[in-house]
Amino acid sequence: MEAVTGANPTTAPRVRPSRTSAADDAPAETAPPQDAPDAAAPDAGSTETRSPRTGRIQVPVPSVVRARERGRLAEQNPVVLRTEMLTKTYGSLVAANEVSMDVHAGSFTGVVGPNGAGKTTTLSMITGLLRPTSGRVTVSGVDVWTDGPAAKRLIGTLPDRLRLFDRLTGAQLLYYSGVLHGVQESVLAQRSAELAEAFGLESALGRLVSDYSAGMQKKIALACSMIHAPEVLVLDEPFEAIDPVSASNVTEILEKYVGGGGSVVMSSHSLDLIQRVCDHVTIIVDGSVIAQGTVDAVRDGVSLEERFVALTGTNDTRKGLEWLHGSSDSA
Ligand SMILES: Nc1ncnc2c1ncn2[C@@H]1O[C@H](COP(=O)(O)OP(=O)(O)OP(=O)(O)O)[C@@H](O)[C@H]1O
Structure with a gap:
């Protein structure tokens, strides 16, 4: 573990393993995982991290084994x-119910649950976008709801519904995000150039974000979430609207x-993706954490999808909707 000087000099150094210098702070240029013997990427900054064909930064292939380790x-x-x-309650509706979770440095956590389970509500309270009815969130010991500015320098956020300043160009949006976060x-x-390259947005940086496709907007928003x-x-x-290659x-x-x-907490409906990429998972149903x-511990020998279905209960679609499958109303 080593102390790292953050992007903002007024922010106290935080413990962040293996991110050891200002240069390493750039997400696309961090060192490869220590626990990844098959990781192809050598030292940050080396030309060997770039594909000779595309010039793109090359990073290790996703690996279930690596995620587990x-x-x-x-x-x-x-x-x-x-x-x-x-x-979080809305009148009598409990959208999030006493959600407690610990996320360790260097972990990748998936948050899953059926529609309306409370995932966005929970993530929004974590990032300081939605005030909790009760409970507490801390990032590296900083309380998100009593010391918002300091906490927000430590968090990168991709909110549920993107509300970007889309009359800016991609380059301007990255600049604006960085300045807002004290970079x-x-x-x-x-950093902007490296992020644009990593996300394949180099040629779009001069265009208005309003003219981006949905997937491009998602990618520029992701880049903005990392710039500090x-x-x-x-x-x-994060993968909604993103094409398979970009994903x-x-x-x-x-x-x-x-x-x-760094640590990632992400919601997704793709249980296959969560199982492949994440090392930890939290399942939320009706506002409460049920697992x-x-x-590996949560899926307990079966696929995450099978466990999810078993825990959340299946909808029996065999009943009802007979009118939909029968002859036309007008017949
Ligand atoms: N502003 C609001 N006012 C009233 N109810 C709300 C509000 N925002 C969310 N809810 C309710 O809180 C519950 C949890 O919603 P939330 O958006 O967190 O679910 P989710 O798990 O993210 O769902 P999805 O997978 O569909 O995105 C839902 O019942 C939703 O209708």
Whole structure:
């Protein structure tokens, strides 16, 4: 473990394993995971990290084995994000019910649950976007709801519904996000260029974000969430609207970020993706956590999807809707 000087000089150094220098702070250039013997990427900054064909940064191929090993190691790292009895009510509706979770540095946590389970509610309370009815959230010991500005420098956020300043160009949006999070101007240009390259947005940086496709908007929003080299990335459905090749690229970027000591908490409806990429998972149903732990512990010998269905109950679609399958109303 080593102390890291954050992007903002006024922020106290935080423990962040293996992210050892200002140069390492750039998410796309962090060192490869120590626990990844098959990781192809050598030292950060080496030309060998770039594909000779595309010039793109090359990062290790996603690996279930690596995720499992990472999860085991991460549990020995300090807790970087903690929610304690986090609750949100809307009148009589309990959208999140005493949600408690610990996220360790260097871990990749998936948050899953049926529609309306309370995932976005929980993630929004974690990132300071939605005030909890009760409970507490801390990031590296900083209380998100009593010391918001300091906490927000430590968190990178991809909210549920993107509300981007889309009359800015991609380059302007990255700059704006960096400045808002206290990143020094001297490093902004380089970080923006590296993020744009990592997300394949180099040629779009001069265009208005309003003219981006949905997937491109998601990618520029992801890049913005990383520009201040946060300790934790909290991502609500990061893969929604992203094409398969880009999804693989984004997965690799996130794996590399985690391998460098950052932590990711992301919601997704893709249980296959969560099982492949994440080392920890939290299942939320009706606002309450019904299972959490390492992916292997939660799935307990079956696939995560099978476990999810068993825990959440299946909808029997065999009954009802007969009118839909019969002859036309007008017949
Ligand atoms: N502003 C609001 N006012 C009233 N109820 C709300 C509000 N926001 C969310 N809810 C309710 O809280 C519950 C949890 O919603 P939330 O958006 O957190 O679910 P989710 O798990 O993210 O769902 P999905 O997978 O569909 O995105 C739902 O019943 C939803 O209708």
